[in-house]
Amino acid sequence: MSAPSSPPLAGPLEGKSPFELRLDQSAGAPELDVRSALATGDVGFLHSFTTGSAVDGPGVRVVAWTTSCMFRCRFCHNPDTWTLSNGMAVPIAVGVEELRKYAHGLKVMKGGFTLSGGEPLMQHRFAARLLRAAKGLGLHTAIETNGLYSEKLSDAELADIDLVILDMKGFTPAQHRRVTGAEDNSRILEFGRRLASLKRPMWLRYVLVPGLTDVLEEMQQVAAFAASLGVVERTEILPFHQMGRYKWERLSLDYTLADTAPPSPEAVADAVGIFRAAGLNAD
Numbered sequence: 001m002s003a004p005s006s007p008p009l010a011g012p013l014e015g016k017s018p019f020e021l022r023l024d025q026s027a028g029a030p031e032l033d034v035r036s037a038l039a040t041g042d043v044g045f046l047h048s049f050t051t052g053s054a055v056d057g058p059g060v061r062v063v064a065w066t067t068s069c070m071f072r073c074r075f076c077h078n079p080d081t082w083t084l085s086n087g088m089a090v091p092i093a094v095g096v097e098e099l100r101k102y103a104h105g106l107k108v109m110k111g112g113f114t115l116s117g118g119e120p121l122m123q124h125r126f127a128a129r130l131l132r133a134a135k136g137l138g139l140h141t142a143i144e145t146n147g148l149y150s151e152k153l154s155d156a157e158l159a160d161i162d163l164v165i166l167d168m169k170g171f172t173p174a175q176h177r178r179v180t181g182a183e184d185n186s187r188i189l190e191f192g193r194r195l196a197s198l199k200r201p202m203w204l205r206y207v208l209v210p211g212l213t214d215v216l217e218e219m220q221q222v223a224a225f226a227a228s229l230g231v232v233e234r235t236e237i238l239p240f241h242q243m244g245r246y247k248w249e250r251l252s253l254d255y256t257l258a259d260t261a262p263p264s265p266e267a268v269a270d271a272v273g274i275f276r277a278a279g280l281n282a283d
């Protein structure tokens with residue numbers, strides 16, 4: 001994208017939460033500009049920035065939510081982030097300024113910056129540049145990713161990320177396909193091994209969906225794999241919820257979990273127990 005000469009923001013960058021439905025914030029951007037933006041990272045596409053998150057890494061976090069994702073997880077609570085053009089076009093300098101505003105407070109509160117999505121590595125050049133800038137501001141940096149495009153980051157770029165929060169959807173290719181609609185998860189497992197060899201800290205996330213991901217053998221295999229890496233500091237079992245349901249309906253998407261209830265506290269405790277039994281610090 002050529003350097004924007006006028007303010008590119010179609011709406012307020014700061015969102016109340018990622019659960020706000022945001023559509024078509026950069027619709028109409030010329031295709032060539034979009035391709036150039038993705039290639040250089042001069043401009044990123046963001047659903048929103050949110051402040052004050054206590055659930056996206058250690059301490060209090062500012063979170064930038066990117067748009068675009070290659071998966072179609074049946075439990076996704078932010079399907080409006082699947083489409084790049086639903087994000088606002090944000091020049092890298094604007095993103096860095098946004099972080100600079102909060103940098104002092106985040107450091108005082110021992111928090112930091114998390115890049116999430118969507119899938120942030122769909123915009124890997126923007127992601128790498130924003131994370132490096134955050135590091136330059138002295139912030140603790142984290143990325144929440146499904147890991148599929150991790151090879152787009154060099155080892156030096158990974159070193160700018162203090163914490164990788166890896167969302168694993170399953171262990172076997174069949175289960176991965178059942179949950180995400182995508183064929184192959186070997187690159188995700190490879191990413192875990194790469195982080196282990198680089199000794200980079202990881203958190204693991206696993207969304208517990210009754211009837212979909214509460215498969216004992218899958219959880220045991222994910223847990224054993226994660227434990228074998230030796231760098232997973234924490235495992236979070238996230239109970240499925242219906243906060244994203246209205247987005248699926250508003251977007252006329254086929255939501256197969258409309259009748260699925262959140263897991264019971266006992267089911268969550270059982271899942272936590274499986275990960276703990278593998279030797280992980282799970283909650």
Ligand code: SF4
Binds near residue numbers: 071072075078117119
């Ligand atoms: S990887 Fe994340 S953003 Fe993408 S479809 Fe799955 S849950 Fe949604």
